[in-house]
Amino acid sequence: MNYQEQDSYGMYTEIKDGGPGPQLMGAHTLHGNDVRNRRGEDLGDIKEIMLDMHSGKVAYAVLSYGGFLGMGDKLFAVPWSALKLDTVKKCFVLDVEKDRLGNAPGFDKDHWPDMADKAWAQDINHYYGQTPHAPLKEHTS
Structure with a gap:
């Protein structure tokens, strides 16, 4: 599935003078979007988008990979x-x-990691060769 198929408002039409286009997109239209690698191999789809509530930026996309019909996905x-x-x-x-x-490093739907943990965030960013978008605030309970 792709963002145009999920576009109930017609925001992502090919017309360049209307709608936000792919530079500014509704988060709900990205759920279920396919993710592929450079070879075109299927890597799964986006299940969730995680926002850093302190910076207002998107921190992570939660990607589902493997399994069958939602069972056994990592x-x-x-x-x-x-x-x-x-x-x-x-x-x-x-x-x-x-x-x-x-x-x-992955997880199952019933055991999510503490994504606000700085060490966890550093490990994930390092694994994918990325620099964190901004330091997450200290986690307090």
Whole structure:
């Protein structure tokens, strides 16, 4: 599925003089978007978009990979900066090989990591070769 198929408001039509286009997009239209690597191999789809509430920026996309019909999927938090939108193929591109993604730090739907933890964020960004968008604030409870 791609963002144009989920566009209930007609924002992403090919007309250049109307709508926000691919430079400014509604988060709900990105859920379910396909993610592929540079070879065109399917790496899964976006299940969630995580916002850093202190900076107002997108921190991660949660990618679902593997499994069948939603069963046995492994989830991965991928730094937003590691994803590039391919407006021709209407998908996101993540520059990672399938086996590297399969070995990435992941989690299941019932056991999410503490994504606000600075050490966790540093490890994830390092794994995907990214620089964190901004330091997350200290986690307090």
